[in-house]
Amino acid sequence: MVRSKELSEAFRKKIVDVYESGKGYKKISKELVISHSIVQKIIYKWRTFKTTANMARSGCPSKFTPRADRKMLKDVSENPKISSRDLQQAFATVYAT
Structure with a gap:
């Protein structure tokens, strides 16, 4: 399975802003033309860590x-x-x- 490119931080902040305005996952996904599961994951990360920035991944450096x-x-x-x-x-x- 091919991994897709990451969304920019500005786009993720836009998703959070739209969510804070009171729209649900499905409305946000239709408005911004992305999967509702991506919206859900971004909102979950924002609620948990209060950030939309990329976080460190696990694994040893090369x-x-x-x-x-x-x-x-x-x-x-x-x-x-x-x-x-x-x-x-x-x-x-x-x-x-």
């Missing part, structure tokens, strides 16, 4: 930089039969601190 990812993909595409140990040693020599 150990590799985008540059290191590209280098690793290049090495593997040039030599598909390279072992993981050899790839680690190549990275240790290139990215040694």
Whole structure:
């Protein structure tokens, strides 16, 4: 399933403003041409956290930089039969601190 792009914070604030004016989820969704479940989730987040901004997501940050990812993909595409140990040693020599 493809993830859609996030709504802008200004648009989410607009949804909250329309909700505060007294309209329900279905009327807001028809007026702004978005799903009523999205409206419901935005209002729930606003009620719970008093914000419409993006919040931190769970998960560890990546150990590799985008540059290191590209280098690793290049090495593997040039030599598909390279072992993981050899790839680690190549990275240790290139990215040694």
